Structure formats: C-alpha cells, structure tokens
Amino acid sequence: MTATILDGKATATAIKEELRQRVAKLAERGVVPGLGTILVGDDPGSHAYVAGKHRDCAEVGVASIARQLPADATQEQVEAVVAELNADPTCHGYIVQLPLPRQIDTQRILELIDPDKDADGLHPVNLGRLVLGFDGPLPCTPRGIVELLRRYDVPLKGAEVVVIGRGNTVGRPLGLLLTRKSENATVTLCHTGTQDLAAHTAKADIVIVAAGNPGLLTADMVRPGAVVVDVGITRVVGSDGKGRYTGDVAPGVRDVASFLAPMPGGVGPMTRALLVTNVVERAERG
Numbered sequence: 001m002t003a004t005i006l007d008g009k010a011t012a013t014a015i016k017e018e019l020r021q022r023v024a025k026l027a028e029r030g031v032v033p034g035l036g037t038i039l040v041g042d043d044p045g046s047h048a049y050v051a052g053k054h055r056d057c058a059e060v061g062v063a064s065i066a067r068q069l070p071a072d073a074t075q076e077q078v079e080a081v082v083a084e085l086n087a088d089p090t091c092h093g094y095i096v097q098l099p100l101p102r103q104i105d106t107q108r109i110l111e112l113i114d115p116d117k118d119a120d121g122l123h124p125v126n127l128g129r130l131v132l133g134f135d136g137p138l139p140c141t142p143r144g145i146v147e148l149l150r151r152y153d154v155p156l157k158g159a160e161v162v163v164i165g166r167g168n169t170v171g172r173p174l175g176l177l178l179t180r181k182s183e184n185a186t187v188t189l190c191h192t193g194t195q196d197l198a199a200h201t202a203k204a205d206i207v208i209v210a211a212g213n214p215g216l217l218t219a220d221m222v223r224p225g226a227v228v229v230d231v232g233i234t235r236v237v238g239s240d241g242k243g244r245y246t247g248d249v250a251p252g253v254r255d256v257a258s259f260l261a262p263m264p265g266g267v268g269p270m271t272r273a274l275l276v277t278n279v280v281e282r283a284e285r286g
C-alpha cells in the first residue's frame with residue numbers, strides 16, 4: 001500500500017482562497033483584519049516562519065503589523081511591544097514568535113497578550129477555554145491538523161488516535177480538540193515517558209507524531225491502513241554539511257499507511273492558514 005498524501009499545501013491554498021472572499025466581505029464594511037507579529041532575535045527559522053505568515057496575509061488581504069527586536073532585547077522592551085499591540089485597534093490578533101531568547105520570560109510574555117487578540121490560541125485563558133469547551137481562538141497547529149483530516153474525510157468519530165508529544169503548542173491541546181463532542185475521537189497521549197510506544201501506536205487508527213525526534217515512528221509501529229500525521233520539525237545537518245528540516249516519521253511508513261501528512265508539505269502550511277483564519281474570525285466578530 002502506498003499512502004495517499006494529505007496535501008497541506010494545496011489545502012492551505014484552498015483555505016486562503018475562502019479567506020480572501022471573507023476579507024472582501026469585511027472590506028465592504030470598512031474592516032481590514034490586521035495580524036501582528038513580534039519577532040525577537042536572529043533565529044533564521046523564526047525569521048522564515050514570520051516572513052511566511054506575512055506572505056499569507058498579503059495573499060488574503062490581511063494587513064501586516066511586523067515588530068522586530070534584537071537578540072539582546074530586554075524583558076521590558078518585549079513587554080512594551082506587547083502593550084503596544086494590545087492597544088492598537090488596527091491589530092485584530094497577533095503572535096509572539098517562539099522560541100524567545102533565553103533572557104526573556106516566555107510565560108510572562110504570553111500571559112500579557114490580550115486573550116481576545118491571541119491569534120495563536122496559546123494564552124492560558126484560551127487554553128482554559130479549550131479545556132472547558134468554551135468558544136475562543138484555537139491553537140493553530142492542532143486546528144490545522146483537525147481541518148486537514150476533515151477535508152480528506154478521515155473519520156474522527158470513534159477513531160482511536162495516538163498523539164505522541166505532550167507540548168503546549170501541539171500535543172496537549174490536540175488531545176483536547178480531538179475529544180470534543182464534535183470530534184468524538186478516543187485519544188491516547190503518549191510522551192517520552194511512555195513505556196512501550198509501539199504497543200500503543202500499533203492499535204491506533206490515526207497516529208499523530210509531534211515529538212521532535214527524527215524518524216521516531218517506523219513502519220513496524222504502524223497498523224497497515226492507519227492514518228499518519230507528521231508534525232515533527234527538527235533541523236539536522238546532512239552528510240553534505242547542509243542543514244535541512246526533517247520530520248518524526250521514517251520513510252517506510254508511507255508504504256503501510258493509508259493516508260500520510262508529510263513534513264514538509266503537510267501540517268506546516270495548515271498552521272499558517274489557520275493563523276490567518278483566527279485573525280479573520282476575530283475581525284468578523286467586530
């Protein structure tokens with residue numbers, strides 16, 4: 001069996017086309033949604049991701065509000081930019097690109113974001129809303145994964161889903177999203193302390209790997225016909241000395257899975273599309 005690819009790039013393009021139409025409707029009311037980004041430091045990956053977010057905004061007609069600080073920025077300087085975007089009426093939602101430099105207290109920064117402008121859905125209030133099943137902005141990667149599966153008609157209701165990774169950005173909120181009544185999946189949340197990972201993955205209808213451990217999920221760990229989603233993104237240096245990004249799913253998995261969301265081209269573009277969705281939804285609410 002060769003897996004059908006869950007094409008995140010094509011799906012994100014379709015979502016952005018839908019968003020363009022919603023943004024045009026907002027323009028008739030004189031509303032232009034605005035996405036803010038706060039980027040601190042020189043990490044090339046972070047710069048590339050933020051540039052991609054602003055390219056998406058330009059494609060859809062969302063205004064970009066880009067704020068950049070040097071790698072040696074102080075806590076006070078970052079907090080001042082957060083306060084500025086909280087007060088800016090043209091900014092409907094914004095993100096603080098992670099990771100932040102070592103000297104910055106990330107938790108404090110995230111807590112200072114106005115929860116109603118939290119485009120990433122990572123503010124404690126919004127994660128709390130997710131726990132309680134209340135409305136609020138949803139974290140972009142988990143939302144992107146659910147949307148990708150939905151658009152390929154992968155059934156979630158009654159599915160046994162194994163999520164590998166318990167981080168606050170992906171694994172933990174994803175477990176909460178998948179177990180909402182509307183999705184109704186049964187989720188096992190595995191992590192680095194899980195004793196026998198393969199015993200869990202081998203029983204799963206859907207395996208979602210967000211461990212940041214290249215090649216962690218091998219073909220022998222996957223039930224033939226299962227659906228696999230690769231969320232890992234780790235920078236490695238190849239034998240040619242060149243850096244590249246690699247996922248958590250080993251190459252042989254493509255031969256046993258029925259559907260595979262690869263890295264690159266799977267979840268990453270969906271994360272970006274759902275970020276713009278969060279901002280447009282916020283602008284539509286007024």
Ligand SMILES: Nc1nc2c(c(=O)[nH]1)N[C@@H](CN(C=O)c1ccc(C(=O)N[C@@H](CCC(=O)O)C(=O)O)cc1)CN2
Binds near residue numbers: 245263264266268
């Ligand atoms: N504030 C946030 N910081 C970070 C997040 C986040 O959701 N919010 N997630 C990651 C980085 N990230 C978005 O910010 C992100 C990572 C990767 C991709 C992506 O499209 N990747 C490509 C492959 C990589 C490439 O070719 O450059 C893909 O999967 O096809 C998008 C967004 C950490 N920080």
